[in-house]
Amino acid sequence: MRFTSQTSSDGVTEQLFTSSFTFGEIPGVLWTPDGTAGTRPLILMGHGGGQHKKAPGIVARARRSVVECGFAVAAVDAPAHGDRPRTEEHDRLIGEMRNRMRTGGDAAPVLAEFHTLLAGQSVPEWQAVVDAVQKLDHVGAGPVGYWGMSLGCELGVPFIAAEPRVHAAVLGLNGAETSPEAAAQITVPLEFLVQWDDERVPRAASLALFDTFASAEKTLHANPGGHAEVPMFELDSSLRFFTRHLS
Amino acid sequence: MRFTSQTSSDGVTEQLFTSSFTFGEIPGVLWTPDGTAGTRPLILMGHGGGQHKKAPGIVARARRSVVECGFAVAAVDAPAHGDRPRTEEHDRLIGEMRNRMRTGGDAAPVLAEFHTLLAGQSVPEWQAVVDAVQKLDHVGAGPVGYWGMSLGCELGVPFIAAEPRVHAAVLGLNGAETSPEAAAQITVPLEFLVQWDDERVPRAASLALFDTFASAEKTLHANPGGHAEVPMFELDSSLRFFTRHLS
Numbered sequence: 341m342r343f344t345s346q347t348s349s350d351g352v353t354e355q356l357f358t359s360s361f362t363f364g365e366i367p368g369v370l371w372t373p374d375g376t377a378g379t380r381p382l383i384l385m386g387h388g389g390g391q392h393k394k395a396p397g398i399v400a401r402a403r404r405s406v407v408e409c410g411f412a413v414a415a416v417d418a419p420a421h422g423d424r425p426r427t428e429e430h431d432r433l434i435g436e437m438r439n440r441m442r443t444g445g446d447a448a449p450v451l452a453e454f455h456t457l458l459a460g461q462s463v464p465e466w467q468a469v470v471d472a473v474q475k476l477d478h479v480g481a482g483p484v485g486y487w488g489m490s491l492g493c494e495l496g497v498p499f500i501a502a503e504p505r506v507h508a509a510v511l512g513l514n515g516a517e518t519s520p521e522a523a524a525q526i527t528v529p530l531e532f533l534v535q536w537d538d539e540r541v542p543r544a545a546s547l548a549l550f551d552t553f554a555s556a557e558k559t560l561h562a563n564p565g566g567h568a569e570v571p572m573f574e575l576d577s578s579l580r581f582f583t584r585h586l587s
Numbered sequence: 588m589r590f591t592s593q594t595s596s597d598g599v600t601e602q603l604f605t606s607s608f609t610f611g612e613i614p615g616v617l618w619t620p621d622g623t624a625g626t627r628p629l630i631l632m633g634h635g636g637g638q639h640k641k642a643p644g645i646v647a648r649a650r651r652s653v654v655e656c657g658f659a660v661a662a663v664d665a666p667a668h669g670d671r672p673r674t675e676e677h678d679r680l681i682g683e684m685r686n687r688m689r690t691g692g693d694a695a696p697v698l699a700e701f702h703t704l705l706a707g708q709s710v711p712e713w714q715a716v717v718d719a720v721q722k723l724d725h726v727g728a729g730p731v732g733y734w735g736m737s738l739g740c741e742l743g744v745p746f747i748a749a750e751p752r753v754h755a756a757v758l759g760l761n762g763a764e765t766s767p768e769a770a771a772q773i774t775v776p777l778e779f780l781v782q783w784d785d786e787r788v789p790r791a792a793s794l795a796l797f798d799t800f801a802s803a804e805k806t807l808h809a810n811p812g813g814h815a816e817v818p819m820f821e822l823d824s825s826l827r828f829f830t831r832h833l834s
């Protein structure tokens with residue numbers, strides 16, 4: 341793990357890093373409280389489709405998690421997103437999706453195939469990032485939480501199912517299409533967000549995914565509005581949820 | 588309004604009262620912080636079917652609302668519940684419900700008729716209670732919230748629709764059968780609780796009632812478990828919700 345920059349503002353240290361990994365390098369960012377060592381809970385944040393590790397919604401949530409809860413927060417570019425290269429296979433699937441959308445075809449199966457491909461890459465990547473980040477003095481090997489909406493949920497489900505270090509997760513804005521088997525293996529406490537008028541995720545698919553999780557403690561929070569309109573009070577709720585389960 | 592007893596424990600004053608009303612007397616209870624005057628938010632709590640104003644779930648929620656938030660809390664016996672007499676019409680409907688349940692008939696239409704009868708009584712009763720309680724020095728005319736599950740939701744919906752002094756409400760464990768017209772008139776912020784495996788309220792009926800509310804801010808919280816198994820962390824959430832909207 342190699343840090344490429346470090347800045348600080350309003351009590352939050354932001355470090356850009358590159359985490360070397362068997363199959364390549366993962367660009368990421370780590371937010372921690374200024375000038376404090378010692379073990380603390382680590383929240384992993386998975387960005388949405390077409391976004392990246394420093395998308396405004398990620399940065400805002402990460403900074404509040406650090407300032408209000410003293411957590412460390414890490415985000416990485418998902419495969420084929422942000423600063424990461426696309427493979428020929430990525431390009432083929434993205435091209436096919438655009439083509440189907442343009443011609444009124446059904447892009448959903450291609451999107452599902454694309455997401456399955458990305459999840460196969462991102463699960464071991466997230467595990468490598470946890471390995472590396474938890475070796476740092478100012479993070480340590482504390483409990484891990486995962487936060488991810490939309491693509492971040494899609495890639496989070498198989499990761500959480502595979503990774504016993506994740507103790508709690510906030511997921512949402514996604515349906516049950518891609519990873520129902522992984523969802524059925526998740527037993528950690530969950531907060532699951534649904535946008536009641538989501539133009540991209542059918543309501544029934546969201547409810548089906550919530551149904552599938554095996555967690556004894558899981559809460560569905562549904563709010564009116566479209567895919568990108570999650571109300572800010574849900575961030576307050578997420579922070580309290582992580583504090584309850586990770587502190 | 589006449590107080591019949593006053594006790595205090597752990598910083599909470601509990602006053603039993605009888606509120607005179609055009610059509611009779613309503614037995615109620617008021618919880619407030621010990622020894623403080625001045626206007627404060629007032630939460631009205633509507634108990635469930637077969638319960639009463641001092642059911643354990645009501646008392647526990649009321650005391651925490653007073654201690655943690657400084658609210659005043661009032662609960663009354665719903666018509667035909669607790670210390671209140673039943674009319675011949677109440678007895679007829681209750682007998683018919685029991686008869687149908689015993690013989691495997693459909694009790695739901697009789698229950699709906701019973702609830703409609705009770706709601707017609709309880710709406711003006713709650714209004715009279717707010718009138719009386721808000722005249723007290725240690726309550727005053729502050730913002731009003733309503734909390735009610737199951738029957739407390741059933742009777743709360745037409746009350747909230749009719750009463751502009753209610754600024755926010757926590758409702759739940761009820762479907763859309765009885766008062767869809769009233770539900771469609773509600774525009775205040777709502778938190779709406781659903782038990783995902785409710786043996787008494789069909790999931791689809793709960794979701795339909797949530798859909799019907801006209802509130803711009805409404806959040807559905809769904810948790811696994813049966814009708815009586817709402818997790819205690821939802822009380823934390825309710826208190827934060829009322830604090831956000833009434834303080």
